[in-house]
Structure formats: structure tokens, C-alpha cells
Amino acid sequence: MSPTRRTGELEKMLAGALYDPAAPEIQQEQTATMAWLARYNSAITLSRVQRFDLLRERLGSVGADAVVRSPFHCDYGFNIRLGKGVFLNFNCVILDVVEVVIGDGTQIGPGVQILAADHPRDASTRDAGLEFGRPVRVGSNVWIGGAAILLPGITVGDNAIIGAGSVVTRDVPAGKTVAGNPARPIGGVQS
Secondary structure, eight states, X not given: OOOSOOOHHHHHHHTTSOBOTTSHHHHHHHXXXXXXXXXXXXXXXXXXXXXXXXXXXXXSEEOTTOEEOSSEEESOSTTEEEOTTOEEOTTEEEEOSSOEEEOTTOEEOTTOEEEOEXXXXXXXXXHTTOBEEOOEEEOTTOEEOTTOEEOTTOEEXXXXXXXXXXXXXXXXXXXXXXXXXXXXXXXXXXX
16 A cells, blocks of 8 residues: 655655654544544454455555454555565554564564654743654564654664563664663563
């Protein structure tokens, strides 16, 4: 799925530049996503195949056997790319004002938040209502424990583990285990 129109503020948003979230074309996309989320989150009696087809209606790409349990929340959907066999447990939130990529085989616990949406550090720019985004990339075979939060611009390498409740403020190298607030490397070699 891609946005219906790519003009003005929507183009700025997709490029990660400062944009006005109240612009009509952005509001139109959010309204379309809210309608899709209402359908998706209420479709609990559908088969796995039917739910997969619903995901493909709005998300940027969905790999084979990807599962997203309801309720699920996102800003737009079309900026989300899920690899093969990705699993998102109940109540995950993805703020996808720019691209969020989740690699093959990644498992994401309940209540995880992946936040690509960001806000200016300058108070006057923030007061003007402007926002921007920074892409989030999660590698393959990553395990993210419940209620973890990934901040804008984070990259998580393949085979990494993020402990439950962690707040990831920096990139996580491949194969590393991090936990805490802020998340920091823990332990030695993992089996």
C-alpha cells in the first residue's frame, strides 16, 4: 500500500524532514489508517490467511507467515515492512511516519512500541506543531521483550535480544543482548 497522494507535507514527512501533521493530505492518510485499523482489530474471528490479506491491504510489505495480533496500532501502515515469519504480539504500537523495517523471523513481545516519529528539540519549532521522523530498522531473528520501547532512528542488528521493559536509545549491534533504561549490553555469549 502507498499513500493516495504524495504532495507537500506528505512528501516532507516521508523524507524525514520537518512537516505539519495537520496538513489535509496527512490527515486523509491517518483517517484511512484508522478505518483500516478498526477493521483489522475487530477481525478476530477471521482465519490466519484472511488476517494476513488484511495486513497486506495497508502495510508497505508483509513477508510470508507474518503474524500481527490484535490490537495493533500504527500511524500510517504503508511505511511498515515486515519480513517472513515476523511475529508481533498483542498491543504493539508502531509510529511509522517514516520507514520501519522488521527483518525475517523477528519476534516482538506484547506492548512493544517502535517510534519513528520525533519532535524538534527547539521549543519554538515544536510550538509551531512541526514534527519529523527517523527510520527504525530491526534485523532478522531479533527478540524484543514485552513493553520495550525503541526510539526514533534506532537500528537493531540481526540476532540481537532486547530485554522486556527496555528503552532502546542507541543502536544495538548484531548478536548483542541489551536491557534496562536506557538499554545497555548485558551478559556474555548467549546460547
